[in-house]
Amino acid sequence: xxxxxxxxxxxxxxxxxxxFMLLPFVWMLSTSLKAPxxxxxxxxxxIPSELxxxxxxxxxxxxxxDRYFVNSLIVxxxxxxxxxxxxxxxxxxxxxxxxxxxxxxxxxxxxTMMVPGEVLLxxxxxxxxxLGWIDTYQALIVPWTxxxxxxxxxxxxxxxxxxxxxFAAKVDGCSEFRFLWYVMVPLAKPALITxxxxxxxxxxxxxxxxxxxxxxxxxxxxxVGLSAFxxxxxxxxxxxxxxxxxxxxxxxxxxxIMQKYIIAGVARSGLKG
Amino acid sequence: xxxxxxxxxxxxxxxxxxxxxLILVTFNIYPIVKSFLMSxxxxxxxxxxxxxxxxxxxxxxxxxxPNFIQALQNTVIFVIGVVPIxxxxxxxxxxxxxxxxxxxxxxxxxxFLPFVTSVVAVAIVWSWIFHSDYxxxxxxxxxxxxxxxxxxxxPTFAMPALIILSIWKGLGFNIIIFLAGLQSVxxxxxLAAKVDGASAWHRxxxxxxxxxxxxxxxxxxxxxxNAFKVFDEIFALFNGKPGPANSALTVVYYVYQKFYEEWEFxxxxxxxxxxxxxxxxxxxxxxxxxxxxxxxx
Numbered sequence: 046x047x048x049x050x051x052x053x054x055x056x057x058x059x060x061x062x063x064x065f066m067l068l069p070f071v072w073m074l075s076t077s078l079k080a081p082x083x084x085x086x087x088x089x090x091x092i093p094s095e096l097x098x099x100x101x102x103x104x105x106x107x108x109x110x111d112r113y114f115v116n117s118l119i120v121x122x123x124x125x126x127x128x129x130x131x132x133x134x135x136x137x138x139x140x141x142x143x144x145x146x147x148x149x150x151x152x153x154x155x156x157t158m159m160v161p162g163e164v165l166l167x168x169x170x171x172x173x174x175x176l177g178w179i180d181t182y183q184a185l186i187v188p189w190t191x192x193x194x195x196x197x198x199x200x201x202x203x204x205x206x207x208x209x210x211x212f213a214a215k216v217d218g219c220s221e222f223r224f225l226w227y228v229m230v231p232l233a234k235p236a237l238i239t240x241x242x243x244x245x246x247x248x249x250x251x252x253x254x255x256x257x258x259x260x261x262x263x264x265x266x267x268x269v270g271l272s273a274f275x276x277x278x279x280x281x282x283x284x285x286x287x288x289x290x291x292x293x294x295x296x297x298x299x300x301x302i303m304q305k306y307i308i309a310g311v312a313r314s315g316l317k318g
Numbered sequence: 319x320x321x322x323x324x325x326x327x328x329x330x331x332x333x334x335x336x337x338x339x340l341i342l343v344t345f346n347i348y349p350i351v352k353s354f355l356m357s358x359x360x361x362x363x364x365x366x367x368x369x370x371x372x373x374x375x376x377x378x379x380x381x382x383x384p385n386f387i388q389a390l391q392n393t394v395i396f397v398i399g400v401v402p403i404x405x406x407x408x409x410x411x412x413x414x415x416x417x418x419x420x421x422x423x424x425x426x427x428x429x430f431l432p433f434v435t436s437v438v439a440v441a442i443v444w445s446w447i448f449h450s451d452y453x454x455x456x457x458x459x460x461x462x463x464x465x466x467x468x469x470x471x472x473p474t475f476a477m478p479a480l481i482i483l484s485i486w487k488g489l490g491f492n493i494i495i496f497l498a499g500l501q502s503v504x505x506x507x508x509l510a511a512k513v514d515g516a517s518a519w520h521r522x523x524x525x526x527x528x529x530x531x532x533x534x535x536x537x538x539x540x541x542x543x544n545a546f547k548v549f550d551e552i553f554a555l556f557n558g559k560p561g562p563a564n565s566a567l568t569v570v571y572y573v574y575q576k577f578y579e580e581w582e583f584x585x586x587x588x589x590x591x592x593x594x595x596x597x598x599x600x601x602x603x604x605x606x607x608x609x610x611x612x613x614x615x
Contacts, residue, residue, distance in 0.1 A: 050414075052419065055417060055419055056419065058414060059411070059419075059425050062425075062429065063425055063428045066428050066431060066486070066489070066490075067428055067431070068447075069443045069444060069447060070431065070443075072443065072447060073443045073446075076446065085452040087457070131338040131341060134335070134336075135335050135337075135338035138330075138332075138334035139335075142330060142331040143321060143323045143327055144323045144327050144328040144330075144332070145325075147331070150339075154342065157347060157350065159597070160346075160350050160594060161543070161546075161547050162547075163549070163570050163593060164350065164353050164590045164591070164593065164594045165346065165353065166590070167353060167577050167587050168349035168352035168353045168356060168587075169349050171352075171583075172349070187341070187345075188345040190341050191341035191342050191345075193342065193346070246434050249436070250435070250436040250437060250438075252436075252438050252550045252553070252554075253550060267436070268436050268437075268550075269438075271436070271439060271442065272553065272554055272558070275557050276558075285446065286443065286446065292438070292439040293435045293436060293439045296434045296436070297431065299434070300427075301427075307434065308426070311491060311494045312495065312498035
């Protein structure tokens, strides 16, 4: 393909695509800072004549986005830590211990990855209501503290760590658990960061599950709160865009800081097939 | 360390596995079985947990429900609308990005941005772009003399609007996977083809495509399966409704309606089970076709 297109054609094509990708974000930010009379101006006003930060305070006055933010943060942080702990322990067992039924258990777990999560929605809802967990933080967090995909990814990584290391540790009188914690985990840092980042993104943006298991406003996460806000704010697009900005910006910041790990993680999930 | 399994090592392993298994069995494995069983519950009273009968009547009712048939049709249209365009576009962009240009990292970042953002938030932004009177899209189309389109309120245009949003959202993921695939292709194949005088199109057709087929195969599976599960986009784009005149009612949206709005648990489980079968069949078909035609390096 290399000589088919000139360098400048490639740049022009990529730039057109990039504008198409960025436009919604630019339009969101621009609208979120406009005074109401500029929002529906035709032709569109691209740069607000005055930066109207009031839209953000007004959006906060209509719906408790600060509360939604804290909820999203609690759910994301705890379920990510939970997933890391269960994943590290399980991946260690699958990569370093030989036990009866190992292959069967591993095959069953991999098999569950073929079932779409939407199929689990109804029975999980019934389970949670039997536990009396509907409309609680547990309902938002506990079902998401383990992941077969993460276990699989980390197991692959652990299998690549030389066996000699654990022999040496054993000779030095280090217990297996300490070995896992002080040797394997630090070695697996890149894989763990990848697992954690993909989890954070999924958890922060999750919608259908939190929509179904929460009823009260106090327990809404950001996406659920934002969705409810579309009816609460009416047709005030400057407020809607301000609220959307509040939901989107934390993940954009995280992405700009950690994009190396996020892209590597996505690429790796694809190469394995 | 990898000694023969003993009861002692099994017990130790189970201790390590316990936290993960507890969660996965309760919230992943048990519900798979349960959802299969629930699809056969008829006259199920969820509040009292009374099952009156078991049978196939849910499935019969499902396929007699014009809404479910429409949901199936819409989902298929959505899959056909999103997957091929998304794969062609992302492959083309990945090839451009892979052609040793400056700023390719910056471009990659830009294309990937939608992937990390909340579907609900970006769908709301797009609903503003699709606004019939003041939306950006109609404004741009106006330059070409196109009359304003009621993207979100006209049943003919609701599905195209949903497809545009979904392609935009999913492009970055496919590009990253294709880039990873392209970077694993050995440069020397291109050189050899070039020496033999193969044209650019020929090199693409005879070198890039065959070597990229495992990646194509993976991207298609993932894209089709994800497209079959579309929900969040619809809920946010049409403000909690499945589009005008059910024009964006999909299988998962149907499950949501039956389950959460009408409390028809048996029917909803049956619909979810149909979704599972569809996804499963596609995986199998693709696996078989993939094994036949995919060239491995």
